Amino acid sequence: MGLAIIEAKDLTYTYPTGDRPAFKDVNLKIDDGEFIIITGPSGCGKTTLCRCFNGLIPHFYGGRLEGEIRVCGLDVKENPIHMIARHVGMVFQNPENQLFALSVEKDVAFGLENLGVPREEIRRRVDWALKITGVYDLRHRAPHELSGGQQQRVAIASVLAMNPEVIVLDEPTSFIDPLGAEQIFQVINSLNRDLGITIILVEHRLDLISKYADRMIVMNEGRIILNGDPREVLTSEEARLIGVGIPKATLLYKALKAKGINLNGPPLSSDEAYKLIAEAMSK
């Protein structure tokens, strides 16, 4: 096991206007460098839980947070948002809400300028972040002229330029067309694989992304009900019963299994499924 980068113990949270907790008794340990997907039905508490990872809860939303949570060694209750935000970047559903500057480059530089980082260093980090997310060629364009997928990659670049140890993304492809979504998922994967950044992705649509994850967490009614290897989670009876969006490739595996045809292990994506089927055909 690696070093815990996020650790929650008996964590329970109630919004100021809530009559019952949004999540309850959450125990969770996330290691440095892991790629985690958090999923579950609407209203299960997954977005709320992620708001604790950068201190938006409790410092911005208020409410009552019980139990313990430490992120990058910082006690979330004791440290202000701007301290935690140096370690944890957030990317939201709709990139339009996150971009505001006149050019892509200025948007990505904004956070660094605020921290008083020297000019040369800003230049270097902005260019680096733009290249990794594949939007360097768009750096002089206005964000509102870009497609949704490009905008979301700019939003990721802005977060990346801050050099976070953890990036939390809340359904980052909901508004994006399918090819744009695939590109975003590839960028997220390379942030994890090549740069070792811990990724926490909240997502309903699991077809394109499950293959990249080390671990999948399923929440339902404010509790973590499954937490483990994506292959085990996605083939479990519980996941089916609460209506997790099982990837089509995994569903095909299960449908074949029900007919007595056993492929060599559950696939999480179309390319994995193809390989397993081709292997079975060649026998």
Place this chain on the structure above:
Amino acid sequence: MIVMENVYFTYPNGVEALRGIDLKIEDGEFIAIMGQNGAGKTTLVKHMNGLLKPTRGRVLVDGVETTKVSVAKLARKVGLVFQNPDHQLFSETVEDEIRFALKNFGFDEETIKKRVDWALNLLDLERYRNVSPFMLSGGERKRVALASVLAWDPSIIILDEPTIGQDYRQKERLRQFIMQLNQQGKTIIIVTHDVEFVAECSPKILLMREGKIIAEGEAREILTDEPLLYQASISMPEIAKIFKNLSAFGLPSKVIDVYEAANILYERLGDAR
């Protein structure tokens, strides 16, 4: 029936959103309009209920040109549910929201009461009857917006991005619901880039790119044509990707449904044993 003849539309800011659209949608059809963000999908459907009028060309709903009737009269036939429910909802309670249009259309009180109850029940919103729509979750607000349109019983129902923000189970419920309305004879038009949802519904597809329709056909044909989809920034559904590669084994390549896929593979792999 909706007919568009050589329709062009330019927004006041100069953006040319539609560039020569010809189409015909028959009564009782189920159509998905797909394409990249900014391809003109939403602009297109706003022409179908008269919210926008063409800069050039004609739009006819049941033989009447949309420039010759009021939006209110068209809306009676063509119900449009917006992508963002907040652009549509404004009343203080869910019940008032649904009542509003019915009152405007001049239904009598008894009918209004009946239709409100029917719509609340249909979309599982009865318990929110007296709640403000703005207290509800995004997914629930989308259901309120849909209920308020269905309540006046339009014969053509247009849903703009109905699956955004919906979890798997809500999508499944939405799918069954759409299929049921279609079986009852309603014309259904959805605007979406959710390929997996479209693969499950299997409607006829209109593919758009840069203000034009670049292809029209059955879901099975369109969703398995990778180069064509690429032009519209759409990827194939997962099952189609698997079968594209499997065609080397002599299997059919135009497969988009999981259970059809399982049956085909069962025949092949089951025989071998």
